[in-house]
Amino acid sequence: MTQEELQRLVEAISIEWFQQPFTHEAMFNARLKTTGGRYHLNDHHLDFNPSMFAQSDEQTVVGIIKHELCHYHLHLAGKGYRHRDKDFKQLLQQTGGLRYAPAVAKKTSKLECYQCVGCQAMIYRKRKIDTERFRCGRCRGKLVWQETKRLNNDND
Numbered sequence: 001m002t003q004e005e006l007q008r009l010v011e012a013i014s015i016e017w018f019q020q021p022f023t024h025e026a027m028f029n030a031r032l033k034t035t036g037g038r039y040h041l042n043d044h045h046l047d048f049n050p051s052m053f054a055q056s057d058e059q060t061v062v063g064i065i066k067h068e069l070c071h072y073h074l075h076l077a078g079k080g081y082r083h084r085d086k087d088f089k090q091l092l093q094q095t096g097g098l099r100y101a102p103a104v105a106k107k108t109s110k111l112e113c114y115q116c117v118g119c120q121a122m123i124y125r126k127r128k129i130d131t132e133r134f135r136c137g138r139c140r141g142k143l144v145w146q147e148t149k150r151l152n153n154d155n156d
């Protein structure tokens, strides 16, 4: 989904489900990690999580957009726009917005490290392997597990 497609989708959902136009900006923000979207009180724009959108089906994406539009329309109308507010809970239910953002599947952030007892080659795998069955590709020597390496990919 492009930035433009996102903007049009948010505008369409706003008209269809809230009977009111969305007149601000909707954009992808890769810095969002655990939330599907965010409403900004100061300039009224909406941020959405691009990796969550990429991993979710259409129904979930629409549910996330509805959730943020609930914040948006209630705040602009001077009503209770926070999660704990009755107005928010009601509108969310009416429009079928998602209560919580779906969990994002974590990318592999570790490697299993093995060393061949024959040629000393280091072998890395994403998962633990059965060292009885898998041997060194170079010399067929036995592999011995060394450590689990944690990869530092905080910006995924």
Ligand SMILES: [Zn+2]
Binding pocket: 067, 068, 071, 083
């Ligand atoms: Zn929210």
Ligand SMILES: [Zn+2]
Binding pocket: 116, 117, 118, 119, 120, 121, 136, 137, 138, 139, 140, 141
């Ligand atoms: Zn070897």
